[in-house]
Amino acid sequence: MKSTFETPIVEKEEFVCEAPNDMKTSESGLSNLKYLIVGIMFGIVFVKAEIISWFRIQEMFRLQSFHMYGVIGSAVVVGMISVFLIKKFNIKTLSGETVEFHPKKFQKGQIYGGLLFGLGWAITGACPGPLFAQIGSGFVAVIVTLLSAIAGTWTYGYFKEKLPN
């Protein structure tokens, strides 16, 4: 039976996080420590492989070094094999949940936004991850870049409905 009070089409936007947390069981504050540790390892790799270097990004976009292509390429291959194995053998998470994957839908934003990010990437020499590692490495000026990136994200959220997507 349909209720007469049924709400009409809900216009509220559903929250779609692009890097979502799909864990069902709730986590205590302390369990966040493991993400801190993974982050620390990640930050060390960024600096030690000189991925945070503006020069390495310049070499990449001038096709003068294989380094960054090797880093990204081998990361993708390892990631791909891992995802394949997790799916194939239905490997569960530590708390026994099924791992969730999210298909991405094509949107024009991936083109416009992708190009815009690319322009910024070559200028700043950093994608969002290295930004944090550069600040940790003592490049104080990059704090401004990070704040501006946050402002950029906010501005996108503000104008989202008016942009082609």
Next chain:
Amino acid sequence: MELLEFIKQPWPWYVAGPLIGLTVPTLLLIGNKSFGISSSLRHICAACMPADIPFFKYNWRKEIWNLVFVLGVLIGGFIATNFLANPNTIVINPQTIKDLSALGIKDFNGLMPSDIFATENIFSLKGLIFFVIGGFMVGFGTRWAGGCTSGHAIMGISNLQVPSVIATCCFMVGGFASTHLLLPLIFKLF
């Protein structure tokens, strides 16, 4: 001690790349989390200044792991730079040095040229372009694209997502255009 000396050398791509790739299954298996870094910027907006914008009205507390993760990246950068730093000067392709010298870069000693990234440059035209405008493009662009190098190029392609391949190609096209068309114009200003 020899191990430490070994670690202090710059790590080759075939060590760093697979380690970065392993972040994908690590996050999935320790907590069912999809890898992506630019989302942290959105969570900061949602936590600090949602301003009633629908895009920032969600339970960011559930995504706090992502903020903890990027805090870790920052700490990792501190540790690597202060305790594991390479004692030698960075090795850069001579052709890159030649090209960048022609643009006006003089400092090739560190990971970042002080000609651009010196703290004194924050309140200058250089700072406006390289930090403020560049950073804005990174933040606006990644969210519009729905991810950055980690979320699209690594996590997305690992999961065989065509939109992520498209996005990654656009990142690269933008980067090439910026390097070869924009940077020569920008450096004419200084």
